[in-house]
Ligand code: FES
């Protein structure tokens with residue numbers, strides 16, 4: 001395997017400073033460190049009211065009655081609304097299936113479902129008023145797992161389904177089912193010398209973005225509304241909001257406010273419609289801000305899953321077949337479940353060559369909290385399971401675990417279970433080699449001349465050990481994630497780029513509707529404009545719906561797709577600028593007509609470097625503007641019976657090595673190091689790339705050893721909706737995260753880049769689990785691992 | 795009720811404050827200072843960290859009435875606060891640590907540093923060393939944790955100008971960040987410490 005692939009093609013603007021490939025700094029950095037950056041919860045308006053949502057206290061019940069009279073009578077309360085007050089017949093919303101009621105209608109299907117909304121002049125008044133609304137529930141039995149969902153007499157979570165999946169699912173409590181059949185797994189199993197089976201459980205993880213769901217809705221004079229909001233996709237929100245309000249889309253103006261992280265949790269609507277309804281009802285601006293308790297109910301989570309796997313191999317270590325069944329709990333509403341099923345099934349065997357597979361993935365409707373998008377999107381759960389299987393099988397064959405993976409690693413040209421060929425670099429074996437080659441952290445690193453530093457030991461400042469009973473373990477994992485929206489989705493983006501002279505300088509303005517959620521898209525857009533247009537000054541216009549859709553900030557897609565759209569619009573602008581140049585100055589120099597021309601350093605130059613004109617002179621008295629859509633290669637749907645189809649745009653790969661120290665007596669784990677190697681195609685901004693990889697890695701570690709939403713199986717109620725009881729990794733829990741970045745260009749993608757945000761979240765979790773197994777010798781078939789799983793007291 | 799206190803060196807008066815309101819609410823919603831963040835309002839995340847008479851506290855856990863007559867410094871005042879401290883010889887409160895534990899060398903601290911020219915907004919804004927280091931080291935993604943981390947990190951560097959990595963982790967363990975994996979935050983604090991050491 002070559003250490004470096006085809007050189008990335010950049011023909012334009014390589015001499016302009018601050019272009020792609022440099023670690024330029026965030027344009028919003030100064031505002032963010034001074035506290036001036038306006039997040040959605042910071043919005044304030046003269047005369048504004050505060051909205052509050054009343055949520056169900058039970059998971060599954062009929063609503064017998066709702067009495068709002070006491071709440072309405074309270075001083076300071078301006079409005080109370082229930083289902084009956086909704087202005088139009090469109091009373092549901094949803095990303096793909098419109099099954100989610102804006103406010104509960106006759107029934108609640110999960111704990112924390114919105115039932116009524118209140119607007120008042122103080123947030124505490126609104127909270128107290130909401131508490132005064134009397135809801136009479138008649139409780140129903142709860143559906144909480146596959147057995148209860150598909151029992152012959154199971155209550156249907158949604159009666160009378162007529163969505164586009166309802167026709168092919170085996171039971172109405174199954175949202176979507178995607179089988180993938182390729183080759184003959186049963187026949188191939190006969191050739192296997194070793195077969196390993198496993199049953200795995202993946203807990204419910206929360207995105208836990210720090211900026212709470214929030215926004216401000218301001219009624220407009222024309223009867224419309226202007227919503228300042230933190231979201232991942234303005235235009236998708238708009239499409240769902242406008243019909244419920246009974247407004248044409250142009251009367252719902254959306255401006256992106258500062259977004260305090262997202263990780264998938266802002267793909268679905270939260271308080272958007274509620275704030276708009278209250279603003280239109282009261283004629284006043286309405287602000288809604290969730291607190292953390294409410295946030296745990298206010299967005300979908302990562303699907304918990306049960307995964308059943310069988311892998312086989314010959315005695316020389318070649319995989320023969322994989323059979324697997326992945327059961328995702330989608331909770332009460334569909335959200336992104338169908339697409340998560342598509343991902344889980346198509347990526348279920350990981351980055352390996354297996355020709356004979358029998359795969360099935362389903363998502364259930366239950367009365368558990370709704371689950372949808374979270375970084376890694378179905379590929380995370382699968383990776384946890386198939387990597388555990390790969391370790392087991394390597395051990396059975398008697399091979400080194402890394403060597404076994406490398407022997408079966410996919411490469412460019414490998415055919416996916418879906419029949420799709422992998423047509424760009426797939427350096428799976430190389431990433432494993434790199435991550436393994438990194439030096440290991442020193443043993444007993446907690447020892448110093450001053451004794452043991454307990455901060456470096458399992459248990460930390462609780463001072464539970466000074467090294468006694470502490471065992472080190474090392475584990476490896478690698479994963480595959482798709483980039484972009486798959487299965488035939490029209491996954492385009494739009495960019496508007498203008499070029500003009502301002503104060504004697506050529507300036508480019510980039511306007512997209514891309515949601516900057518922290519990933520650094522705005523930084524990269526400025527870099528692309530510099531590279532393509534040869535200017536230093538780039539203004540990033542605030543994201544809003546006055547420009548075409550940018551698609552979602554998810555699926556690792558924005559640098560690829562909106563980055564691609566910005567590049568494309570810049571190229572179109574460049575052509576127009578050169579046309580103006582030819583018109584104005586063409587007669588002075590023959591190269592205008594004959595040479596390849598570039599924009600660099602504020603000038604028009606030939607590819608030989610000869611300066612033909614200053615951009616300031618070319619653009620004097622002119623401005624050039626282009627708004628254009630851009631698309632990547634189209635994809636196809638997966639066949640509903642065989643799962644065959646060229647469903648994905650691009651694949652992204654990362655590998656991890658985890659080093660852990662386990663206090664085996666107390667069951668406490670300290671992750672010492674999580675080394676990552678990832679192929680990024682082309683690092684447009686190396687500093688941001690590393691930041692993404694480290695952040696993704698830590699989220700993967702979180703669900704390995706601490707993060708889980710606990711849902712009571714008897715009541716389907718959430719037990720730990722707080723940062724006191726849902727534990728996020730702190731800086732003390734966090735290992736060092738060395739990163740090795742590989743850049744093998746994907747010739748189909750702009751600049752050869754690869755979407756990077758999600759891949760590191762996949763392999764991190766199984767690597768940590770493998771390291772804990774290595775330290776303890778335990779089987780550990782569930783994640784997250786808690787102390788009782790290590791001490792045998794579970 | 796009415797609450798009088800000093801915020802970032804300026805006397806402030808908040809009227810009609812309801813007893814249950816937190817200092818965080820008063821800062822954000824009554825005084826127009828939303829820089830301190832509201833990620834949990836449960837005392838668990840540190841995004842609301844401010845200095846109260848010099849001590850770092852979670853503003854969401856402090857009742858507004860408790861700050862009567864006291865001094866608060868928020869992220870909005872951090873640059874000025876640090877500047878004044880520097881003018882008074884690197885120690886605004888007189889509580890600066892002196893136990894010269896080996897910190898990170900400037901060279902080590904800077905190896906990731908990027909030279910940027912991208913900050914078009916807020917150009918010319920004067921920043922404290924720790925604010926600048928957060929930008930330079932790439933420690934800011936969504937930035938929601940940043941204000942609280944800056945206040946906490948600045949306070950730690952005031953006490954302990956040469957922190958070890960373990961010291962930094964301990965001092966910042968009350969501040970959650972969901973985006974960065976903390977590595978660049980470590981880099982930023984090391985960088986601020988190294989620059990501060992060089993400047994003295
Ligand atoms: S908002 Fe105060 S600690 Fe989280």
Ligand code: FES
Nearest residue numbers: 937939971972973
């Ligand atoms: S929480 Fe987003 S940068 Fe720390």
